Amino acid sequence: MSSTDAAPAAGFAETVVRWQRASGRHGLPWQGTRDPYRIWLSEIMLQQTQVATVVDYYLRFLARFPDLRTLAAASQDEVMPYWAGLGYYARARNLHRCAREICERLGGAFPRRAEDIAQLPGIGRSTAAAIAAFAYGERAPIMDGNVKRVFTRYFGIYGNPAARAVELQLWDTAQAMLDAADASLDMGAYTQGLMDLGAGCCTRGKPACTLCPLAGGCYARINAKQHELPAPKPRKQAEERQCAMLILEQDGCVLLEQRPSSGIWGGLWCLPQYDDAQAMRAACRSQGTDPGPAQRMAALSHTFTHFKLHIEPWLLRGAAPRLRQPAPGQAWTPVAALADTALPAPVRKLLCGLYPTDGLL
Ligand code: SF4
Structure with missing residues (x-):
């Protein structure tokens, strides 16, 4: 079931950009740069991990591996202590593999298009789009866990967001928001704005709808369905x-x-x-x-x-x-x-x- 047709698409992206500039997160160590290496590192560290935890790890990692070539030249043993405690260690191994692949296969030049970035080890479609948006301003949609929450609620998209059909619907909706946006859309602010909305406003337990710039058109707020969306994943016994x-x-x-x-x-x-x-x-x-x-x-x-x-x-x-x-x-x-x-x-x-x-x- 979906109420996508009812929620307004026009002005969606511009509203998010205005809100991000006024109320989003600013001054984080990975903001204000267009260096794809620094952006990529932050995006990988931020997967499954809170901003507050990532900041120190990010700064320590960059102090030791300031660029792609330094990372590629290091051994995995040299890299792992800089990830220890951050969890999900496949991320660090893939980061290292990826740096080597870019240096060996692409002459050290980070790919520019989201489609090409997504071919690298450990980089999925959403992360690739975020890197391309922040580094190069590409109009590519993102769809991480936080953004899924905003979209399922705003558009009233029911069903398990991890299920293939629902996920495709979410990606299509995200693409439609970009298609409807002005040609001059600031992709960095839009991408950051979606992330900030999901992390700080449209939170899982207690969404702050009174502070949300999307409240006027939001299906979940209008119908008091915030706690039904996103639909819970089927529970598995751990x-x-x-x-x-x-x-x-x-x-x-x-x-x-x-x-x-x-x-x-x-x-x-x-x-x-x-x-x-x-x-x-x-x-x-x-x-x-x-x-x-x-x-x-x-x-x-x-x-x-x-x-x-x-x-x-x-x-x-x-x-x-x-x-x-x-x-x-x-x-x-x-x-x-x-x-x-x-x-x-x-x-x-x-x-x-x-x-x-x-x-x-
Ligand atoms: S109005 Fe509330 S539920 Fe809707 S997107 Fe904003 S914070 Fe989320």
Whole structure:
């Protein structure tokens, strides 16, 4: 069901632009530039992550990798510590792959058209359009989670927004708004305005309709349907998984293992992980380490997009027969160096509890 025909399209984009200039977000570190590298980095970091969290990561990342060539020349191991704690690590791996691809295949020139940008690793249609709009002023529509909320409410678009048919309807509607807009439309302000409206005004729980520039024509406000739109996704029971992790400490060092470059926490340094405590003890014994004195620590949980991981941590101090040679992919890491190591958030939290004075937080 849709009420798209009833909501006014004329002036939609211009209204958003006027509102953005007067009331939108300004002065963020990635605004006021046309450098596609800086814009691209911000768009990738902002996926699934709040602006307030991204700012420090963005500035730190740029200080170390100020341009595409510097990023492409670095190894993945050099990049990952600058992403550690931000989550969704495939974003960082794709960013790095993408920088290399642009340098090797395109001579270092960032593509200009949204259609070409969307061919790069880890860049979807909406992100490509945002980069092209901010860097080059291209008239390409965006459709991220925030914008979906604004469009479903304003136009009264029902159905799961992640379903193919509904998504196509949303994209068509977004394109129609651009087609109806004036030729001189400021694409940067329009794109930013849609993002700002979704993030700050048309929020999920309590939309601030009295402050919204679209209130006059909004289907959801007029019909008091704000809480029915967007239609909720069908609920799936989150899967629960268990594991044991071992903090093996010896001579001021902790044994860490690097994750394979794809998959959960890909490329990050993690504690040795086992299915359960029994498997952990068996692995210790097979490596000549007595697991007897291992102490169980307080359990913790970490939520991923598709499952929840319950971690049973164990601490074993000074029990390795000697500072044994680490296996390939393992490293004895000095406690003092943990702060600069790319650790997943729950591992960092665990180690913070043990070594609170070593600048891990
Ligand atoms: S009027 Fe309310 S529901 Fe409609 S777009 Fe604005 S904030 Fe969202």
